[in-house]
Amino acid sequence: MMQSVVRSTLIALALLSGVASAAGDRLRYKWRDEGGNLHYSDSVPPQATRLGYEVVNEHGVVVRRVERAKTEEELAAAKAAADKIAAEKRRADEAARNDAQMLAAYPTEDDLRKSLQGQIDLITQNIQATEVGIASQEKSLAERLVHAAEQERNGKPVPAAVQKQINTLRSGLAEQKAFLERRTADRAAMEKQLVSDIEHYRQIKKSNDEQRGAKR
Structure with a gap:
């Protein structure tokens, strides 16, 4: 019983330590404007959201990348490409089913x-x-x-x-x-x-x- 209590206490302390460490990390946002100039900020400005940015820790290490927002034309093109791939897959699946049926019907x-x-x-x-x-x-x-x-x-x-x-x-x-x-x-x-x-x-x-x- 005593060992179980000790083990639970150690786990709780480890978790608290991890939370404290995470809270102590200072994250900043790194991004470039349309002219290619590099910027760092404590919050994400609208321009960075539009152009894309990186999240870096206090050591300058990139912990996450966020791609730029796609334009309506790019979103439409991406959807069209996805629809084309899906249609091709449906045709391929149907062809495979037809081939299987042909082999089953005609040994x-x-x-x-x-x-x-x-x-x-x-x-x-x-x-x-x-x-x-x-x-x-x-x-x-x-x-x-x-x-x-x-x-x-x-x-x-x-x-x-x-x-x-x-x-x-x-x-x-x-x-x-x-x-x-x-x-x-x-x-x-x-x-x-x-x-x-x-x-x-x-x-x-x-x-x-x-x-x-x-x-x-």
């Missing part, structure tokens, strides 16, 4: 190739069906145009129903041909994506295998 390159080729084949089937539809509509339109021409050669007006069918077929053909053009472009894009995705898959597969090998 082998052949699995990926079959999946992508399957999508291309579906588009090809869609294109072929559209081409058949266009050929059928073009035949129907040609028949009605022949009928309308015969009516005109015979000095008869083209029946309203026939003219309506002609207009409908022409409009439908224009839509189908535009659709065919889009799907053909889609297939070309998918074929390029297949090549690109296969190459990317090889890269991430190699990197993943190397990392797994290094951990062994």
Whole structure:
């Protein structure tokens, strides 16, 4: 019990001594004005806050540095830079997640190739069906145009129903041909994506295998 009291007393005295020592230190502020002239002061003037300053002890040793206040332009630039870094990190994280999902979904390159080729084949089937539809509509339109021409050669007006069918077929053909053009472009894009995705898959597969090998 007596030893505990002595130990507590010694700790308290040490703490008091430290506080007294800290209180006895005289801190001053060292800074340079816009002309480069050196100043020392017992308090921090507004100019020093704006330009930056150093805190020194009674021996002239720097104990803390305070950077100058940033301008609004510098703060905006710093924020923009931080936002850019954050955005790049988000993109990198998303890319890493996508790569991990690709490897999980397609254990082998052949699995990926079959999946992508399957999508291309579906588009090809869609294109072929559209081409058949266009050929059928073009035949129907040609028949009605022949009928309308015969009516005109015979000095008869083209029946309203026939003219309506002609207009409908022409409009439908224009839509189908535009659709065919889009799907053909889609297939070309998918074929390029297949090549690109296969190459990317090889890269991430190699990197993943190397990392797994290094951990062994």
